[in-house]
Structure formats: structure tokens, C-alpha cells
Amino acid sequence: MFAGIGLLAAPAAQAQEAPPAPVVTVAKPVVRDIVEDDEFVGRFEAVDQVSLRSRVGGYLEQVHFQDGTLVKQGDLLFTIDQRPFKSALNQAQAQVDSAKTLVEFAKMQFERAETLSRDGNIPVSTLDDRRREYLAAQAQLDGAEAALENASLDLEFTEIKAPFAGRVDRRLVSPGNLVQADQTVLTTIVSIDPIDFYFDIDERAYFAYARDARQRGGVMQEGAGGIDVVVRVADRSEVTFKGKLDFAENRLDEATGTMRVRARFDNKDGVLQPGMFGRINVPGSLPHPGVLLPDEAIGADQNRRIVFVVDEAGMISAKPVRTGPRIDGYRVIREGLTGEETVVVNGLVRVRPGVTVKPEMTTLPDKAETEEQTQ
Numbered sequence: 004m005f006a007g008i009g010l011l012a013a014p015a016a017q018a019q020e021a022p023p024a025p026v027v028t029v030a031k032p033v034v035r036d037i038v039e040d041d042e043f044v045g046r047f048e049a050v051d052q053v054s055l056r057s058r059v060g061g062y063l064e065q066v067h068f069q070d071g072t073l074v075k076q077g078d079l080l081f082t083i084d085q086r087p088f089k090s091a092l093n094q095a096q097a098q099v100d101s102a103k104t105l106v107e108f109a110k111m112q113f114e115r116a117e118t119l120s121r122d123g124n125i126p127v128s129t130l131d132d133r134r135r136e137y138l139a140a141q142a143q144l145d146g147a148e149a150a151l152e153n154a155s156l157d158l159e160f161t162e163i164k165a166p167f168a169g170r171v172d173r174r175l176v177s178p179g180n181l182v183q184a185d186q187t188v189l190t191t192i193v194s195i196d197p198i199d200f201y202f203d204i205d206e207r208a209y210f211a212y213a214r215d216a217r218q219r220g221g222v223m224q225e226g227a228g229g230i231d232v233v234v235r236v237a238d239r240s241e242v243t244f245k246g247k248l249d250f251a252e253n254r255l256d257e258a259t260g261t262m263r264v265r266a267r268f269d270n271k272d273g274v275l276q277p278g279m280f281g282r283i284n285v286p287g288s289l290p291h292p293g294v295l296l297p298d299e300a301i302g303a304d305q306n307r308r309i310v311f312v313v314d315e316a317g318m319i320s321a322k323p324v325r326t327g328p329r330i331d332g333y334r335v336i337r338e339g340l341t342g343e344e345t346v347v348v349n350g351l352v353r354v355r356p357g358v359t360v361k362p363e364m365t366t367l368p369d370k371a372e373t374e375e376q377t378q
Contacts, residue, residue: 023361024317024359024360024361025350025353025354025358025360025361026350026360026361026362026363027313027347027349027350027351027353027354027360027361027362027363028347028348028349028350028362028363028365029313029345029346029347029348029362029363029364029365030345030346030348030364030365030366030367031342031343031344031345031346031366031367032294032295032296032336032340032342032344032346032367033294033295033296033333033367033368033369034292034293034294034295034342035292035293035295035369036290036291036292036293037290037291037292037293037295037330037335038286038290038291038330039286039293039327039328039330039335040284040285040286040328040330041204041208041284041285041286041328042282042283042284042285042328043202043203043204043282043283043285044202044280044281044282044283045200045201045202045203045280045281045283046200046201046202046278046279046280046281047198047199047200047201047275047276047277047278047279047280047281048198048199048200048201048277048278049169049193049194049195049198049199049277050194050197050198050199050267051167051169051192051193051194052169052191052192052193052194052277053166053167053191053192054188054191055080055081055163055166055188055189055190055191055192056184056185056186056187056188056189057081057083057160057161057163057182057184057185057187057189058157058160058184058185059083059088059157059160059161059184060083060181060182060183060184061083061084061087061088061161061181061182062083062084062179062180062181062182063081063082063083063084063176063177063178063179063180063181063182063189064082064083064084064085064178065081065082065178066080066081066174066177066178067079067080067081067082068080068171068174070171070172070173070174071170071171071172071173072170072171073168073169073170073171073195074165074168074169074170074171074192075165075168076165076166076167076168077164077165078164078165079162079163079164080163080164080165080171080189080190081162081163081189082161082162082163083160083161083162083163083182084161085158085161088154088157088158088161089158091154091157091158092151092154092155092157092158094154095147095150095151095153095154095155096151098147098150098151099144099147099148099150099151101147102140102143102144102146102147102148103144105140105143105144106137106140106141106143106144108140109133109136109137109139109140109141110137110140112133112136112137113130113133113134113136113137115133116129116130116133116134117130117133163189165192166192167192167194168194168195169192169193169194169195170192170193170195170273171190171191171192172190172191172192172193173190174189174190175188175189175190176189193277195270195273196269196270196271196273197267197268197269197270198267198268198270198275198277199265199266199267199268200234200246200265200266200267200268200281200283201263201264201265202263202264202266202283203259203261203262203263203264204261204262204264205260205261206255206260206261206262209223209251209255209262212230212285215286216230223251224250224251224252224253225249225250229247229248229249230247230248230285230286231245231246231247231286232245232246232247232248232266232283232284232285232286233245233246233283233284234246234266234268234281234282234283234284235281235282235283235284236275236279236280236281236282237280237281244268244275245268246266246267246268246269247266247267248264248265248266248285249265249266249267250264250265251263251264251265252264266283292342293330293335293336294335294336294340294341294342295330295331295333295334295335295336295367296310296333296334296336296340296346296348296367297332297333297334297348297367297371298329298334299348299349299351300346300347300348300349300351301324301326301334302321302351304321304323307323308323308324308325308326309321309322309323309324310322310324310336310339310340310344310346310347311346311347311351311354311356312344312345312346312347313345313346313347313360313362314345316359317359317360317361317362318357318358318359319347319354319355319356319357319358319359319360320356320357321356322339322340322344323339324336324337324338324339324340325337325338325339331369331370331371332370332371333367333370333371345362345364347360347362348365348367
């Protein structure tokens with residue numbers, strides 16, 4: 004009878020044996036000096052842009068460029084029919100020549116009158132008349148020369164040239180059409196290199212950046228000391244472009260409570276285009292010690308973020324944390340950890356507070372991923 008009881012007790016004892024502790028991967032957080040980035044959405048704009056108009060009216064005679072090409076400063080783009088302006092220039096030149104002749108004759112008359120007046124052969128009133136005639140002739144010559152200069156400028160303005168280097172748009176007027184002075188838009192030109200990026204920041208970000216700028220010895224409106232920034236565009240390869248802050252507006256917009264900030268980027272290859280959207284990362288702090296963890300080590304508990312910490316006995320406990328931006332593939336832990344804890348970095352689905360685990364220690368690299376390709 005006792006032997007039978009023993010046979011029945013053995014399986015029950017086996018069923019009550021505790022399951023083995025789950026194996027999880029643990030590591031110390033990465034602790035090093037970091038600079039937290041803030042991300043904003045903005046748009047690229049040309050440093051220089053112009054809607055090209057003619058300063059004189061007339062019929063368009065020639066177009067000297069191909070649509071969409073790069074042009075240099077001073078390149079000839081359009082020519083207005085020059086014949087009326089050449090005729091006006093010749094007429095103005097003739098008036099100058101006539102005025103010079105009158106000046107020479109009036110001068111001779113005045114000098115003769117001076118000689119005769121000294122000898123008492125003519126009255127003083129006659130000398131005054133000759134002086135008046137000479138001065139009037141000089142004034143007429145000055146007016147004629149001003150008209151000649153104006154006619155010369157009008158003729159020069161019939162050749163419409165690029166005011167700066169950049170990419171020209173399509174022609175908006177074809178040869179033969181009448182061009183109204185200072186009204187008809189012929190084409191547009193935008194500069195390519197460098198290129199500006201504009202984005203808006205709120206008051207909180209402004210105060211933080213202005214404070215950091217003062218500590219760097221700069222001013223926010225002057226680019227906060229030339230802070231290095233990075234922009235990403237809508238490209239699958241996630242290519243980044245490096246630039247510097249160089250300007251901020253001198254007031255906040257009353258309607259939106261934001262301030263517009265500008266960064267400038269080199270664009271020698273012309274990849275960046277005016278009007279293109281991008282995401283800019285701006286250093287949001289001075290260098291300071293930071294605690295970093297991979298996103299896989301961070302869990303969620305309702306509306307808060309938590310990490311699972313292992314003590315020396317292998318016991319799991321949960322710690323709420325406040326997270327920040329990603330840096331070098333890691334998530335910044337702004338509050339909740341000191342960096343001395345041992346944190347579960349793999350196997351979160353097998354742990355919960357109060358469970359004993361079998362930890363396998365690993366060391367997190369200084370950077371979780373290689374730096375993205377830069378350009």
C-alpha cells in the first residue's frame with residue numbers, strides 16, 4: 004500500500020517544480036556627453052530671386068537663353084527692338100552738338116563785350132545781356148547732355164541682362180510681343196548656391212536657443228553664433244545636408260507666437276531646390292551628460308514609458324522614464340535613470356515586475372548604428 008502511494012506522489016511533485024527563470028539580455032545604459040536635437044519642418048528658398056522686367060517699353064526682338072538653363076551675372080537674356088532708341092540717341096546727340104555751338108558763340112560774344120566795356124564803347128547793360136546769354140547757353144548744354152545720357156541709358160536698357168548668377172525659368176513672352184516698361188514679367192531667376200532654409204520655432208524653443216546663444220557669445224538674430232544644423236529631404240536614401248544658422252527675425256509673430264529662423268546651406272551640385280520641404284535638426288541644448296538606451300528596451304504602461312531594471316538577485320522592477328529625441332540610434336532618457344542601472348534590452352515580452360530572470364550581460368556600443376551618409 005505504501006509503495007502505491009509513493010508512485011502517485013512522484014508525478015505531483017514534478018508538477019509543482021518551478022519553471023526555469025526566463026533568459027533575458029541586459030546591459031548598462033550608454034552614458035556620455037550629448038547634445039539634444041530639436042526637429043522642425045521648413046522650406047528651402049533662394050537667397051536671391053527676381054521677376055525680370057524691362058525698364059523700357061517696346062517690342063521684344065530676341066530671346067538669348069534656353070528655358071531652365073544656368074546663367075551667369077551679366078548674361079544677355081532679352082533684347083528689345085533698339086531702332087527707336089538709337090534714333091532718340093542720335094537726336095539727343097545732335098541737340099548736344101547744337102548746344103555746344105551756341106555756348107561757343109555766346110562765349111565769344113561775352114568776351115568781346117567785356118573788352119568793349121573796359122574801353123567804354125558799350126554800356127554795362129549790354130555786357131550783362133551777353134553774360135546772361137552765355138549762362139543760358141551753358142544751361143541749355145547741360146540739359147542736352149542730360150537728355151543724351153538718358154537716351155543712352157534707354158538704349159542700354161533694351162538689352163536685359165541677368166542681375167546675378169542662377170537658374171532661369173522659361174520665357175514668359177515670345178519675340179514680337181509688346182513689352183510694357185516696369186510691368187511685363189519676362190522670366191524669373193533664382194540663385195542656386197548657396198540656398199536658404201526657413202522654419203518657425205515657438206517661444207519655448209526661442210528662449211532656449213537664445214540662452215544657449217548668449218553662452219556661446221552669439222545673438223539669436225545673428226544666427227546664434229553659427230550653430231551647425233542638418234536637414235533631411237524626402238529622399239529614400241535619407242541623405243543629410245549640413246549647414247549653419249545665420250539669421251532669425253527680430254520679433255515673434257503676434258498671431259502664431261512663432262519666430263522665423265534661417266539656415267544657409269552650400270548647394271554646389273544644385274540638388275536642393277527653392278520650394279522644397281525638409282526636416283531640420285537643430286541642437287536644442289549645450290553638451291551635457293546623457294543616458295541612452297535602444298528603443299527596444301523601452302516599454303509602455305498606459306500613458307507612460309517604462310524600462311525594466313534587474314537587481315543583483317535577478318529580480319525585475321519597472322521604472323518610469325521620460326524620453327527625449329534619438330541620438331546615434333539610441334533614445335535619450337531625460338528622467339528616471341542615472342546610468343548605473345542594469346536594464347533589460349532584449350526579451351521584454353518575457354518579463355514583468357516581480358519576476359526573477361536569468362540575465363545575460365552585454366555591452367551596448369557607443370553608437371547603435373553607423374552615421375548616415377552625409378553630403
